[in-house]
Amino acid sequence: MTQPPTFSVIIPTLNEEKFLPNLLRSLADQSKKDFEVIVVDGSSKDKTVTLAKKFPGVKIIVSKKANLPLQRNLGAKEARGRWLVFVDADSILTPYFFERIVRFIEKKNPPLFTTWAQPDSDDLNDHLYTLLANLVLEGSILLKRPMAPGPLSVIHRQTFFSVRGYDEDQAYNEDIDLGLRLFKKGITLTILPESLYVWSMRRIRREGKMKIIQQYVVSALPILLFKRPLKYLPGYLMGGHLYGEKKPIKKSLIKTYEKKLKKLMKEIFE
Numbered sequence: 116m117t118q119p120p121t122f123s124v125i126i127p128t129l130n131e132e133k134f135l136p137n138l139l140r141s142l143a144d145q146s147k148k149d150f151e152v153i154v155v156d157g158s159s160k161d162k163t164v165t166l167a168k169k170f171p172g173v174k175i176i177v178s179k180k181a182n183l184p185l186q187r188n189l190g191a192k193e194a195r196g197r198w199l200v201f202v203d204a205d206s207i208l209t210p211y212f213f214e215r216i217v218r219f220i221e222k223k224n225p226p227l228f229t230t231w232a233q234p235d236s237d238d239l240n241d242h243l244y245t246l247l248a249n250l251v252l253e254g255s256i257l258l259k260r261p262m263a264p265g266p267l268s269v270i271h272r273q274t275f276f277s278v279r280g281y282d283e284d285q286a287y288n289e290d291i292d293l294g295l296r297l298f299k300k301g302i303t304l305t306i307l308p309e310s311l312y313v314w315s316m317r318r319i320r321r322e323g324k325m326k327i328i329q330q331y332v333v334s335a336l337p338i339l340l341f342k343r344p345l346k347y348l349p350g351y352l353m354g355g356h357l358y359g360e361k362k363p364i365k366k367s368l369i370k371t372y373e374k375k376l377k378k379l380m381k382e383i384f385e
Contacts, residue, residue, distance in 0.1 A: 123194030157181025
């Protein structure tokens with residue numbers, strides 16, 4: 116019987132034929148290979164599963180129901196690794212991702228951690244937005260409202276199952292819910308301060324930065340006041356099929372936001 120891998124990469128998918136291959140290629144190019152890959156598909160209508168099968172060694176599970184926390188839990192139950200790496204299908208891991216997190220684990224041994232993100236473009240505004248997102252993540256720890264970030268979370272297997280994984284009734288903010296439940300058990304998020312994955316900004320481009328910020332503000336209030344995340348947000352949907360066409364964005368609102376963000380960054384670093 117083969118020795119189980121150290122890491123199990125769990126990828127929930129739904130109509131991700133345009134994005135999943137990029138992530139799988141980044142996994143194939145890793146400098147350290149001690150991991151397995153599990154794709155948990157939510158019965159996609161496109162070629163997601165067909166494309167995933169072209170990558171050797173990828174295990175595919177098809178769920179009858181498209182439900183993000185359910186799909187992650189299904190992957191975790193099939194995983195053989197001591198560490199569970201939950202990553203969104205539109206993220207991309209740097210070639211030295213596993214090499215760096217192995218060193219981090221050997222040094223810190225954190226039961227739950229993530230890394231800084233980098234944007235999926237060279238646009239200055241995207242870099243500023245991503246920097247702000249990284250700062251918010253750091254701030255959630257200081258405010259004792261830590262999460263288990265959806266785009267990338269690395270969790271020790273025993274830690275994950277100690278709280279029975281993700282809440283499958285949590286249609287929104289499932290990553291925050293998991294982080295808060297772990298925090299109640301004395302386990303908080305740790306951040307490896309290196310940009311080891313590429314964060315997809317496709318939802319932000321489609322919806323517009325101002326709308327996404329408004330959603331974050333609405334979501335943050337019950338977390339800050341009551342330590343309870345929203346279970347549902349009207350209009351929030353998942354799936355790669357949502358990004359076939361870009362929605363029109365009001366450029367005047369974006370320019371106003373970008374000016375405010377640049378001013379904020381200047382105040383922080385000067």
